[in-house]
Amino acid sequence: xxxxxxxxxxxINGKVKKIFEDIKKTRKINKIPNxxxxxANDPNTLERTWESLKxxxxxxxxxxxxxxxxxxxxxxxxxxEYCILSHTLAARKKGMTDNMLKELIATVAMANETNRLVESxxxxxDSFLK
Amino acid sequence: xxxxxxxxxxxINGKVKKIFEDIKKTRKINKIPNxxxxxANDPNTLERTWESLKxxxxxxxxxxxxxxxxxxxxxxxxxxEYCILSHTLAARKKGMTDNMLKELIATVAMANETNRLVESxxxxxDSFLK
Amino acid sequence: xxxxxxxxxxxINGKVKKIFEDIKKTRKINKIPNxxxxxANDPNTLERTWESLKxxxxxxxxxxxxxxxxxxxxxxxxxxEYCILSHTLAARKKGMTDNMLKELIATVAMANETNRLVESxxxxxDSFLK
Amino acid sequence: xxxxxxxxxxxINGKVKKIFEDIKKTRKINKIPNxxxxxANDPNTLERTWESLKxxxxxxxxxxxxxxxxxxxxxxxxxxEYCILSHTLAARKKGMTDNMLKELIATVAMANETNRLVESxxxxxDSFLK
Amino acid sequence: xxxxxxxxxxxINGKVKKIFEDIKKTRKINKIPNxxxxxANDPNTLERTWESLKxxxxxxxxxxxxxxxxxxxxxxxxxxEYCILSHTLAARKKGMTDNMLKELIATVAMANETNRLVESxxxxxDSFLK
Amino acid sequence: xxxxxxxxxxxINGKVKKIFEDIKKTRKINKIPNxxxxxANDPNTLERTWESLKxxxxxxxxxxxxxxxxxxxxxxxxxxEYCILSHTLAARKKGMTDNMLKELIATVAMANETNRLVESxxxxxDSFLK
Numbered sequence: 001x002x003x004x005x006x007x008x009x010x011x012i013n014g015k016v017k018k019i020f021e022d023i024k025k026t027r028k029i030n031k032i033p034n035x036x037x038x039x040a041n042d043p044n045t046l047e048r049t050w051e052s053l054k055x056x057x058x059x060x061x062x063x064x065x066x067x068x069x070x071x072x073x074x075x076x077x078x079x080x081e082y083c084i085l086s087h088t089l090a091a092r093k094k095g096m097t098d099n100m101l102k103e104l105i106a107t108v109a110m111a112n113e114t115n116r117l118v119e120s121x122x123x124x125x126d127s128f129l130k
Numbered sequence: 131x132x133x134x135x136x137x138x139x140x141x142i143n144g145k146v147k148k149i150f151e152d153i154k155k156t157r158k159i160n161k162i163p164n165x166x167x168x169x170a171n172d173p174n175t176l177e178r179t180w181e182s183l184k185x186x187x188x189x190x191x192x193x194x195x196x197x198x199x200x201x202x203x204x205x206x207x208x209x210x211e212y213c214i215l216s217h218t219l220a221a222r223k224k225g226m227t228d229n230m231l232k233e234l235i236a237t238v239a240m241a242n243e244t245n246r247l248v249e250s251x252x253x254x255x256d257s258f259l260k
Numbered sequence: 261x262x263x264x265x266x267x268x269x270x271x272i273n274g275k276v277k278k279i280f281e282d283i284k285k286t287r288k289i290n291k292i293p294n295x296x297x298x299x300a301n302d303p304n305t306l307e308r309t310w311e312s313l314k315x316x317x318x319x320x321x322x323x324x325x326x327x328x329x330x331x332x333x334x335x336x337x338x339x340x341e342y343c344i345l346s347h348t349l350a351a352r353k354k355g356m357t358d359n360m361l362k363e364l365i366a367t368v369a370m371a372n373e374t375n376r377l378v379e380s381x382x383x384x385x386d387s388f389l390k
Numbered sequence: 391x392x393x394x395x396x397x398x399x400x401x402i403n404g405k406v407k408k409i410f411e412d413i414k415k416t417r418k419i420n421k422i423p424n425x426x427x428x429x430a431n432d433p434n435t436l437e438r439t440w441e442s443l444k445x446x447x448x449x450x451x452x453x454x455x456x457x458x459x460x461x462x463x464x465x466x467x468x469x470x471e472y473c474i475l476s477h478t479l480a481a482r483k484k485g486m487t488d489n490m491l492k493e494l495i496a497t498v499a500m501a502n503e504t505n506r507l508v509e510s511x512x513x514x515x516d517s518f519l520k
Numbered sequence: 521x522x523x524x525x526x527x528x529x530x531x532i533n534g535k536v537k538k539i540f541e542d543i544k545k546t547r548k549i550n551k552i553p554n555x556x557x558x559x560a561n562d563p564n565t566l567e568r569t570w571e572s573l574k575x576x577x578x579x580x581x582x583x584x585x586x587x588x589x590x591x592x593x594x595x596x597x598x599x600x601e602y603c604i605l606s607h608t609l610a611a612r613k614k615g616m617t618d619n620m621l622k623e624l625i626a627t628v629a630m631a632n633e634t635n636r637l638v639e640s641x642x643x644x645x646d647s648f649l650k
Numbered sequence: 651x652x653x654x655x656x657x658x659x660x661x662i663n664g665k666v667k668k669i670f671e672d673i674k675k676t677r678k679i680n681k682i683p684n685x686x687x688x689x690a691n692d693p694n695t696l697e698r699t700w701e702s703l704k705x706x707x708x709x710x711x712x713x714x715x716x717x718x719x720x721x722x723x724x725x726x727x728x729x730x731e732y733c734i735l736s737h738t739l740a741a742r743k744k745g746m747t748d749n750m751l752k753e754l755i756a757t758v759a760m761a762n763e764t765n766r767l768v769e770s771x772x773x774x775x776d777s778f779l780k
Contacts, residue, residue, distance in 0.1 A: 074241035113503035243373035464631035501594035633763035
């Protein structure tokens, strides 16, 4: 078995158990998603990732839904299937509608097109942008 | 000269001139940015890109500022310098503050990290996500 | 059938057969992995890839295990599932432990995050780096 | 100095000198481009890269110009400025016109857009494609 | 269900129906591929994408087969499985042989290698390329 | 000014100042690199990034030099110029020689090639890899 599976139940103790409880409470869920159960193979990475995400994704100048939309946009650009699915679900819970998702996808796809137009034509930076 | 420069003034006529006028009016700007002046070498691409962007980036279920944030997120993930600069300016005009930009960057960077965690650990899709 | 399958047994002759024998002997394996059996559809690509990999991946200033870790790091950044799996197996054969793999993944994920921080903030190159 | 510069004249001997002569003769040029002069810091990489490119880029079932167009398409997708410039020059020498280049860019940009539409919508593979 | 499935039959009316008819006629096919049936969830995106592709992919200075080869090259660089499969089929219909496909793949792979050599060595742009 | 510059001296206080002191001490440097001075515009991101990097990049099952090599491999694959330069310097301080760097680059470039071969040929995962 070359790569890690989700942690077995008997390994969910100590730091891992505490973080899993915090995830359930903060996210209001009963079941820990595979993402967390898999990176729990490395408790330091689990802890660092959870603490970072909690800080970054909470309401600030941007609301939580907008942050989820940004997360999806990155995941779509990187073609990360799991990430698209899990953050789409998270965004829906925060009020993202079908129409919002469609507009998000259209924007992501178009941005990927014009990014390549800019790089292909090697557009010079306008002086008012510097 | 292997790649195209911005179109010379004498080539700004017909379809190109009409689109440039529409860009100025719609975007409320006096000067056409280099992006449009460069892709104007191919009037079909200029027209298609402008018509698509006008349709995609206008207020819909998502407001215009959120769409600009999404555009920046993609451009950051693709490391397109010009695109980051120009859409950051556009987002600022639509009310993006410094703090919003900082939160946007933190979210984009974190998403790029967890996208790679998911792909590295080859996390299995949870049944509730299918 | 639009893309190629693994080569059928009757096509394993001449140059292909000789390379397969070399792969088995050099790698100390009995079974040719699908990667080689698939690119064998193009014997020139098979030969070039095998000769290049033999030269690049052998012990030099860097030991073989370190080179496999680098290979995995690239494959994770490119999200190439097959490549991650096959080079993880190769690295394990050369002594990579579970803990090394966990640290590798953490480093790869973090590098993908800070790469985007650098590009998003468009950090200027320090004079001492030029 | 953290990364390598072009090799100094006194290092152009033995294997490197022989390959430089072959490049000049094959490509019908008088001056070795910086790409070759830089990777010459590692004579093995210089040799391997030149031998591979000579084999891959020569007329086969695809003509040389089409292969250059493909090279540019990849380089645009990867945003490699040097690669776009040098292969655009090479393609021009093989008959690529301004209009061909414009159509190439439009195709590359559009493909990058629809690639993201496919990944974002997670389009299921049609049975007739399997 | 977080992401959209192919549109149900009862939603294939109005603009969507008209575009589907045009796709069938233009492409000379009887069955609408999943790509179009999925993005049809957003009729504006369906219309924009179809109109753009029709314009871009038709014979111009470059013939249709060459454009399909370019499309495949981008899709391979982006690792878009569906896109590779569907455009390989399209290219075959326009005369791409097995040998052409093998040479295409070899070129794409090599370009991805030298793109990274250029970026890793940070090769300086030759004055004759500027 | 659309994107942030390095923080001005008068903003280097409180949390930022403390972290800058820690960076200088831990890294044994007198001057804070632009990376840290730029992300210091967002003290939370500065703190999170520094704490994460300190934890990830310290000697564990993998030594510090190997971790720097992995960091460079990712940065080369993502074409992040600043990241390549700064981590190459860091790796040199930890004993990376010119020959090691050359072998690292050759491995990174080759991995990018075979990653694309795998994705282009859509190689099936061997049963012994699952």
